[in-house]
Amino acid sequence: xxxxxxxxxxxxxxxxxxxxxxxxxxxxxxxxxxxxxxxxxxxxxxxxxxxxxxxxxxxxxxxxxxxxxxxxxxxxxxxxxxxxxxxxxxxxxxxxxxxxxxxxxxxxxxxxxxxxxxxxxxxxxxxxxxxxxxxxxxxxxxxxxxxxx
Numbered sequence: 001x002x003x004x005x006x007x008x009x010x011x012x013x014x015x016x017x018x019x020x021x022x023x024x025x026x027x028x029x030x031x032x033x034x035x036x037x038x039x040x041x042x043x044x045x046x047x048x049x050x051x052x053x054x055x056x057x058x059x060x061x062x063x064x065x066x067x068x069x070x071x072x073x074x075x076x077x078x079x080x081x082x083x084x085x086x087x088x089x090x091x092x093x094x095x096x097x098x099x100x101x102x103x104x105x106x107x108x109x110x111x112x113x114x115x116x117x118x119x120x121x122x123x124x125x126x127x128x129x130x131x132x133x134x135x136x137x138x139x140x141x142x143x144x145x146x147x148x149x
Contacts, residue, residue, distance in 0.1 A: 048119035051094045055114025059096030
């Protein structure tokens, strides 16, 4: 019986098997660590892009507000158009800058730039003065408006 037990034992097979297991676990650990690192970097870039776009939109809204405030002052003076540089967005590390260019005849162009970390986003729009009755409904013969309820 001792001969049977001695013949089935293979000498030196435990160490290579342990080394192979350690190498497989090391490769899997390295792959998971790399995946986690790349996911973290991608999420930071996406967050910076979103914050920069939000800052650019906030600059556009601020420029529109300033132009509407300028309209309230009589008489209209188009010589000093509003602009701001590196204004910080509240509760965020992003900043925005905007400039308004143009004139009354061709319209005004607002360009706003938001910066957050390494990300920079720019948005722009065109503003034109309009009266309250410029978007009226025209018909050939007539129109009846009825309440359905």
